[in-house]
Amino acid sequence: xxxxxxxxxxxxxxxxxxxxxFDVGDKQIVSVIGPNGAGKTTxxxxxxxxxxxxxxxxxxxxxxxxxxxxxxxxxxxxxxxxQHVRLFNSMTVVENLLVAQHRHVNTNFFAGxxxxxxxxxxxxxxxxxAVYWLKKVNLLEHANREAGNLAYGQQRRLEIARCMVTxxxxxxxxxxxxxxxxxxxxxxxxxxxxxxxDYNISVxxxxxxxxxxxxxxxxxxxxxxxxxxxxxxxxxxxxNAAVIKAYLGEA
Amino acid sequence: MSESLLYFVQQLLNGLTMGSAxxxxxxxxxMVYGIIGxxxxxxxxxxxxxxYISFIAIAGLMMLGITWLPLLLILALIVAIAVASTFGWxxxxxxxxxxxxxxxxxxxxxxxxxxxxxxxxxxxxxxNRDVAMPQLVKGGWLFGAEQGFxxxxxxxxxxxxxxxxxxxxxxxxxxxxxRTGRACRAVxxxxxxxxxxxxDTNRVISMTFVIGAALAAVAGLLLGLYYGVANPFIxxxxxxxAFTAAVLGGIGSIPGAMLGGLILxxxxxxxxxxxxxEYKDVVSFGLLVVILLFRPTGLLGKPEVEKI
Amino acid sequence: MSGLPSNAYTPDSKLTSALIASGVTFALAFAIxxxxxxxxxxxxxxxxxxxxxxxxxxxxALVFLFQMTREKISAFFSFIPWPRLPRYSxxxxxxxxxxxxxxxxxxxxxxxxxxxxxxVSRGTVDLATLVLIYVMLGLGLxxxxxxxxxxDLGYVAFYAVGAYSYALLNQYFGLSFWVCLPIAGxxxxxxxxxxxxxxxxxxxxxxxxxxxxxxxxIRILLNNWTQLTGGPNGIGGIPKPAxxxxxxxxxxxxxxxxxFHEFFGIDYDTGYKVIFLYILAILxxxxxxxxxxxxxxxxxxxxxEALREDEIACRSLGLNRTIIKxxxxxxxxxxxxxAGAFFSARQGFISPESFxxxxxxxxxxxxxxxxxxxxxxxxxxxVAMTVLPELAREFAEYRMLMFGLMMVLMMxxxxxxxxxxxxxxxxxENV
Numbered sequence: 001x002x003x004x005x006x007x008x009x010x011x012x013x014x015x016x017x018x019x020x021x022f023d024v025g026d027k028q029i030v031s032v033i034g035p036n037g038a039g040k041t042t043x044x045x046x047x048x049x050x051x052x053x054x055x056x057x058x059x060x061x062x063x064x065x066x067x068x069x070x071x072x073x074x075x076x077x078x079x080x081x082x083q084h085v086r087l088f089n090s091m092t093v094v095e096n097l098l099v100a101q102h103r104h105v106n107t108n109f110f111a112g113x114x115x116x117x118x119x120x121x122x123x124x125x126x127x128x129x130a131v132y133w134l135k136k137v138n139l140l141e142h143a144n145r146e147a148g149n150l151a152y153g154q155q156r157r158l159e160i161a162r163c164m165v166t167x168x169x170x171x172x173x174x175x176x177x178x179x180x181x182x183x184x185x186x187x188x189x190x191x192x193x194x195x196x197x198d199y200n201i202s203v204x205x206x207x208x209x210x211x212x213x214x215x216x217x218x219x220x221x222x223x224x225x226x227x228x229x230x231x232x233x234x235x236x237x238x239x240n241a242a243v244i245k246a247y248l249g250e251a
Numbered sequence: 252m253s254e255s256l257l258y259f260v261q262q263l264l265n266g267l268t269m270g271s272a273x274x275x276x277x278x279x280x281x282m283v284y285g286i287i288g289x290x291x292x293x294x295x296x297x298x299x300x301x302x303y304i305s306f307i308a309i310a311g312l313m314m315l316g317i318t319w320l321p322l323l324l325i326l327a328l329i330v331a332i333a334v335a336s337t338f339g340w341x342x343x344x345x346x347x348x349x350x351x352x353x354x355x356x357x358x359x360x361x362x363x364x365x366x367x368x369x370x371x372x373x374x375x376x377x378x379n380r381d382v383a384m385p386q387l388v389k390g391g392w393l394f395g396a397e398q399g400f401x402x403x404x405x406x407x408x409x410x411x412x413x414x415x416x417x418x419x420x421x422x423x424x425x426x427x428x429x430r431t432g433r434a435c436r437a438v439x440x441x442x443x444x445x446x447x448x449x450x451d452t453n454r455v456i457s458m459t460f461v462i463g464a465a466l467a468a469v470a471g472l473l474l475g476l477y478y479g480v481a482n483p484f485i486x487x488x489x490x491x492x493a494f495t496a497a498v499l500g501g502i503g504s505i506p507g508a509m510l511g512g513l514i515l516x517x518x519x520x521x522x523x524x525x526x527x528x529e530y531k532d533v534v535s536f537g538l539l540v541v542i543l544l545f546r547p548t549g550l551l552g553k554p555e556v557e558k559i
Numbered sequence: 560m561s562g563l564p565s566n567a568y569t570p571d572s573k574l575t576s577a578l579i580a581s582g583v584t585f586a587l588a589f590a591i592x593x594x595x596x597x598x599x600x601x602x603x604x605x606x607x608x609x610x611x612x613x614x615x616x617x618x619x620a621l622v623f624l625f626q627m628t629r630e631k632i633s634a635f636f637s638f639i640p641w642p643r644l645p646r647y648s649x650x651x652x653x654x655x656x657x658x659x660x661x662x663x664x665x666x667x668x669x670x671x672x673x674x675x676x677x678x679v680s681r682g683t684v685d686l687a688t689l690v691l692i693y694v695m696l697g698l699g700l701x702x703x704x705x706x707x708x709x710x711d712l713g714y715v716a717f718y719a720v721g722a723y724s725y726a727l728l729n730q731y732f733g734l735s736f737w738v739c740l741p742i743a744g745x746x747x748x749x750x751x752x753x754x755x756x757x758x759x760x761x762x763x764x765x766x767x768x769x770x771x772x773x774x775x776x777i778r779i780l781l782n783n784w785t786q787l788t789g790g791p792n793g794i795g796g797i798p799k800p801a802x803x804x805x806x807x808x809x810x811x812x813x814x815x816x817x818x819f820h821e822f823f824g825i826d827y828d829t830g831y832k833v834i835f836l837y838i839l840a841i842l843x844x845x846x847x848x849x850x851x852x853x854x855x856x857x858x859x860x861x862x863x864e865a866l867r868e869d870e871i872a873c874r875s876l877g878l879n880r881t882i883i884k885x886x887x888x889x890x891x892x893x894x895x896x897x898a899g900a901f902f903s904a905r906q907g908f909i910s911p912e913s914f915x916x917x918x919x920x921x922x923x924x925x926x927x928x929x930x931x932x933x934x935x936x937x938x939x940x941x942v943a944m945t946v947l948p949e950l951a952r953e954f955a956e957y958r959m960l961m962f963g964l965m966m967v968l969m970m971x972x973x974x975x976x977x978x979x980x981x982x983x984x985x986x987x988e989n990v
Contacts, residue, residue, distance in 0.1 A: 048875060074877035082875075088868035091861070092982050098858070099865040100876045105858045109886075112857035113850065123858075131987050144984045166876060290764060304590055310602035311594070334590045341583050346967045350974055356710070357974045360927050363920045364966025371960040376591040376607075382598035480598075487916070491775065498768045529783040536772030543765055544757055 001026050001061060001202050002047070002078075002170055008055030009042050016042045019056075020228050022221045024170065027196055029203045031213045033237075034223035035246065040206045041083060043223070044174055047204075048080045049073040060170070075103060077169035081159045081176060083206075089148030093139055093158055096147050097130035100162045104129075126165075133161040137191070153184045160191065170202045171195065177209045185212060192216055214238065222246070254399035261402045262524040263517060268408045268477070270516020271415035275470035276493035277500070277508035278422065279339075279463025285439045285503035286459050288355060292362035293342055295490015296369035297335050297464045301471025302481040303373060305331040306384055320387060324472075331468040338369075339464025340457055348453070366487070373483040381482045388476060411473045418469050419509060422462070426505065431458055439503070492519075495539050501552025510550055514538075577626035585619040655986065672841055676834045684837050686949055688905060691840035692898050693941040697925035698847050698934065699894025704923065705932040705980075706860065707887035708867025709759070710767040713774025714922055717747040717892040719781060719914035721899020726794040726909055727787070735813075736800035740900050747896025748889045755888035759881060774919055781911040793910025797903050799832060800839060807832035836905050843901060847894060848934060854890075856983055863887045924966050930976025939977050943969075 002024040009017040017039045024030045032040050046053040049070035058066040065073050088096050098105075105126050106112065111119040134140040137157040142150060147158060156176060163171055173192070177185045189212055195201055207213050213220065214234045222229040222243050230240045237243055276298050283291045308330040312323050346365045350358045391405030426432040437445040438455045446452050474489075475481055492515060500511025515535055522534040548554055592611050594604040625632065676684040696718060703711045724743040728734045734742075758769045781788045788794065799807050805819040806812060809827050819835075820827045854860040862883045866873050870880055903909045925944050929937035948962045 050871070050874070070874040071877050071879050074875055079877075080875050082872070086869045086872040086875075088865045088872065090868060090982075091864055092985070094985050094987070095861055095864075095982070099861045099873075099878070102858055102862055102876070102878050107858045107862075109857075109859060109890075112859065113853055127985070127987075134987075140987065143987050144982070146982065162876070284764070288764075290767065300591070303596070306598070306602065307590070307594060307596050307604060310596055310604050313601070314603060334586065337583055337586055341587060346971075349971050353974050354927075354931070356704070356923075356927050356931070357970050359710075360920075360924050361967045361970040363924070364963045364970070367917070367920075367959055367963030368967065369963075371957075371963065373591055375956060375960060377596055382596055384598055384602055385600045491771065494768060495772065498765060502764065529779065532779055533776050536769075536776055539772060540758065540769055543761055543769065547761055547765070549765075 001028075002204070003059040004043075004047065004056070005058075006056040007043065007046060007053055007058065009039075009046055009051060010054045016226050017046065017053075017223075018226045020221070020223060020226075021056075022219075022228075022231055024202050024204055025218075027200055027202060028218040029192065029196055029205060029216050031205045031207055031217040031220045032223060033207065033210075033213060033220060034229070038223045039226040040223055041174060042226075044080060044172055044204075044206060047073075048078065048172060074166070077167070078172065079163040079166050079168045079170075080172035081156075081163060081174055083174045083178070085152075085155045085159050087147040087155055087158060087162075090146055092144050093147050093150070094127075094130050094134070094143040096158060096162050097133060097165050098126055100165050101126040101129065104166075129165050133164050136164075137161045153180055156180065156184075156188075157191075164195070164199070168201060170204060172204045174206045175208065176205070177207055177212055185209060188212070189216060257395040257398055257400040257402050258524070260395075261400070262520045264402070264404055264408060266517035266520030267513060268411050268516070269520060270496075270513035271411055272470045272474045272477075272512075273489075273493050273496045273516050274509045274512025275415055275418060275466045275473075276489060277496040277512050278466050278505060280490075280494050280497040281500075281502055281505060281508040282435075282459045282463050284497070286435065286442075286456060287347075287351065289347065289358045290362065290494070291347075291460075291463070292359065292490070293346075293365040293369055294463060294467060295486035295488075295493065296366050296373075297339055297342075297486075298467040298471045298474075298489050298493075299481070299483060299486030300338055300369065300373060301331045301335040301464075301468035302475035302485065303377060303382075303471075303483075304334045304468075305472040305475055306382065306481060309384070309387070324387070328469065328472050331472050332465045335464040335468035335471065336461045339460040339467075342369075343457060343460040348456075366490075370483050370486065377483070379483050381480045383480050384475065386476075386479060407477050411477060414469060414473060418466060422466065422505070425462075431455070435459060492535070495535060498549055499539055499542055501546075501549030504549070504551045504553075507549055507551035514550075573627065577623050580626045581619045581623035584622040585615065588615040588618055657984075669841070669845065673838065676837050681830050681833050684833050686946065688833070688837045688840045690942055690945045691837070691844050692902055692905070693922065693925060693945050694844050694938050695840075695847050695898040695901075696895060696922045697929060697937040697941050698844075698851055699891050699898065700922050701891075701926045701929070701932065701934075701937055702851065702854070702863070702887055702894070703891035704926050705929075706855065706867065707863040707884060707891075709884060709887065710764065711770045711888070711891070712767050712916075712919055712923065713770035713772070713777075714891070714895055715914045715916070715919040716770075716774040716777040717751055717895035718899040718902070718918065719777050719911070720747045720750050720892075721896030722903040722909050722914070723781065723788060723794075723899075724896065725900040726797050726903045729797060730794060736798070736900070736904050740897060743900035744893040744896040747899065748893035751889040751892025752885060755885045759884040759888060771916070771919075774914075774916060778911050778914055781914070788911075791910060791912070793908060793912075794903075795908040797907050797909065799836065799907065800904050802835060807835055840901065840905075843897060847897075852934065859883070859886055924969075928969055928973070928976055930979045932980030933976065933978045936976055936978035936980075943977075 004023070005021045007017055007020040008015070020043055022030065032043060034040055042051065045051045046066070047058055049065070049068055049072070052067045056066070057064055060073070060076055060078060065076065088099060091099070105122045106116070106119040108119070131140065134143055137160065139154060139158060139161065142154065147155065150158060160173070160176065177188055180188060192203055192205070193216055196203055205213070205217070217234055219231065219233055220237045221231050222237060224246045229246055230237055230243050232240065276294065279294045279297070280291060283289060283294070305327045308327040309323060312326055317323055317326070342365055346361045347358050350361055388405070388407040388410055391403050391408070393401050393403050395402045426435060434445070434450045434455050435458065437448070437450055438452050442452055493512070496511035496515045497508045498511070499515060500507025500509070518538055519531045519535055522531040526534065542550065592615060593607055595607055597603045597605055676687070696714070700711065700714045703709050703714070721743040724746045725736065725739040728739050728742060754770070754773055758766060761769060782791055784790070798812055801807070801816060802819065804816045805822050806816045807819050809818065811818050818827070819831055862873070862878055865878070866880055866883050873880060921944055925937060925940045928943065929940035947965060948958060951958045951961050954961065
């Protein structure tokens, strides 16, 4: 589904990402791990189009996408969350989900003004999808609250729901468990697995919580100082000498 | 030199004169913006008030019998700086400080209101017609008459250059060397952190307004004498120009404000000379748009890295 | 001065700060008011009137007293019940009930607004028409500033485009108000589009200066393109709108039209014209309110707000920020165009003077004071910003001074605006 080859990203004199490569197959969960500052989020930003990578190639479903505008990449079916939750804080929870479906609804000015049948139908569908996902992430009762007033764990779940209403093929989660308590982390674990199993999507994950990563990933990419360090199944990574050294030896 | 080249040199000199004055006012905008991220719309009025105060001071001193020009000008400058700084300080205290920390449009509206207040306050106190001053700094260098076009560099223009240079040098030294200057830079970088480190941010912000106003006072005296007239409404357009200069150079950057002022002044005098006087403002704003399109953060502004 | 916590003062420092405050007041008052400058070849100073000096000293003394007793004063004021804005909660009602109730209230208001002009004086109706123009402008700018979060300081340019569209099209091609109204909106929108296209990628405050510059450019063009616009002399003789083929002048100006009073066989009265313009303004405002209210519940309106909230999140969700910003800018401009066409019809005469920066500032103040996004708030703010200076007309020379002070004080008094925007609540049970 996603192929990243020899990805390079240079900021001035700093080579933040150098030669990172991995694949994400259909219905797979792939995790990117590495110490703080290793360049994981930069990899995400390159894939999602926020940065134009300075080298290498990124293909999504066989099509090269590197250098394309971020919103176009997202429309191909690749959406992401952010390390620091980015919600539309002063809008309500359900409005957040409706905004995300912008390209599914009828955005024509006159259609909306005169409420044409097509407009009504698509608005109704968008609302149904929003309600469905609110139930799924257990936020239905908060639907009309302002997103900024939710508790942190709820904001995290809302951000995932906001991605899911766009009906993506690949979901990219940037440290989704950061700041969650163990119970919430476990719920997140189940949610991610269910997304993969029930909705046939692939997940690309950046995460520090090793029990979460090891439990759900099909494969793991380890990055250290911008360079790929290892690539393999959770078991392989667990026993990889270089990884152990990077995590323990230098820590 | 040929006639057309001499004509060009004359326009360049005029442009740089205006430009250095714009730069002095622009620094007030850029410093305030750099520290609290606010467009201080009333700053142009501080310049206008300074012109009035220096005129009043000169008239008063002349009535007291002080006619030795250097003393007259220095005393007038001191009075103008003192009064303008007080205005700058008071405006911040009354109209901006209570609004700090909220939506950034709110201090902007307050500043626009303050600008209207100051204009009409001066109009009320001094009446709203033009007030003229005699030419105090006379004479200058003339050259190029035999080649067909006589270029004049008046002593007044020279004075504007020199005083601007001195003011800029003092400011640069102050910002880079003094304790307060260091505190200013720290607050501009990260207000919360500076506060935690024990810097009195309120005092630093007040200080910024005072410095900006003092430089506007220098510009007020110089341009007042250069033009020889003033009215309560000169502040708006001068402020607009200076703000444009600040943005052109990269708002928040002090060298940027200087560069922006010089570019703006020169482009204006060139447009007025070669194209049309009426449309010189149109060209200035056009220039601004073009520069911003290619360098979205101005000439010397730091390119912003999006934090995602 | 209100930024400092008052409990930080010991009696001693209270005295110092009171002395400083009154000293500053004295200096700032004396510097400008104390001596009148007489320009000329040998400039002189004249003493101001005794009255002025009394005023300066009174002000100084008042500031001193206020600083010394401010705790007591604020304690005293906290006992006085301030007039509160009516707080009418509908939180317990479901959305459909609330909508219904809102419809009834709106209908009552509209009926009252339509009956009212027949009771009050002509001048009042005329003022109300002016208020309605500002309501329209405020609502339009609110799209750009309040909803989309784009700081536009040159909104008056689009207002000018609308006004001159009607004036010029009428003068050169004899087109009527009703033909020109949509054209004015379209032209203003195209100006918005052309300006917006290059500048909307700029960050907030850069956009502010570019729009401000654009406003000035339009004014300079109108002032200097004398052959077309008449320059500073402006354009006069702009006809009032007609009701179908009934005109409100004493005689019909256009062939085939008939004066209103002749058609109904009543006496000629300029009052009919004033009331007709007022009703027209009401209809325009209602249409604007309807469109904007609908917009905020439409995908495009939601996208504007989302973009204001978090641009990066929007991009990650597939929203094209340029198109969304451009749509806000263009639509906002079109409302200014409509308002402009109506303005020139009402005035009958326009000149560049009516489109100076101060107009942009007033409209922006209406949006901010209204509460950034709330429609009712904007209506209230437009009333406040237009009627209060009108009431102060007898203090002619203090009028603008008081207007500026009002802007400052209102921001300090209610920084959140008169009525902050309420989020639409959606019903989810039966979905």
